Amino acid sequence: MEHTEHTTTVDASQSIVWELLADIESYPSLFSATQSVTIVEGSPEYQLAELVVDVSGELQSWTTRRDLDAALGVIKYRQLQTAPLVQHMGGEWRALPLGPNRTQLVLTHDFAAKQESEDGAKVAGKYSSEEAHQLLADAVENNSVAHLAAIRDVCERRAEVTAAAGTA
């Protein structure tokens, strides 16, 4: 299992960042690869959601479970039905206050790719174990950077609107 952590500072209040992170149905408007998100079950504490995502030009879908701890600012997620290359995919979104108008946004991943079977069958019909791991690791790296930037940009625009409204 590989563990990664990515982070960025957001010039917006923790509540603005938390509200966007918790709103999984807004993710298709944030992340260009995410085609649709359907909440199958939901409460303030957890969500089961089905995602359809464009992975290198191929539509894939999986189900994710998210446990939300609003007091801590942490959303724990893990794929229940996994994507074709994925043995395990989980981690946390974290929104930690750095003062009234600044937030540390963190995204962690714990992941493992599927392995070739003992009789030599390739992963997803075409990849060696090493290739599957590398593809997954590259996707985690690229998506982490892109997703943090997308959330930061939307939150900072919302913070500007909020600040402008406050001084109007």
Add this chain to the structure above:
Amino acid sequence: MEHTEHTTTVDASQSIVWELLADIESYPSLFSATQSVTIVEGSPEYQLAELVVDVSGELQSWTTRRDLDAALGVIKYRQLQTAPLVQHMGGEWRALPLGPNRTQLVLTHDFAAKQESEDGAKVAGKYSSEEAHQLLADAVENNSVAHLAAIRDVCERRAEVTAAAGTA
């Protein structure tokens, strides 16, 4: 000016992490390249410290100013007298609570390398502007990963000792 952020999760309370971050005189025991740290001026809110550091086999020294915000868990630092390659070097150490025994440790850098002069004189007598930038960027990357890991390891050992003492 380039901005970078590195982070790691520490399985220790925020107070354990904060106490170590604030104790700049302990840094030579944490970071193998740091030969000595002398506090020139100090208070609970700020420190002026002179560091002697082994930079690629060459001893360099500089003075750093650190502003400590214990309530926020943030130490802002910047070099006053800079190292030979450095035009600007500053950033923040952040220790943000993730529950009673878990902490998000973050290290940010804002930096710029010196440039060749208009009459073509090299940086530190031997580097082009691009080489100086790359050397500094590589040092920031390598040191960030190493420093976060060193602090995490010491804090997690202290947390184990604290937990063991608590159950004795």
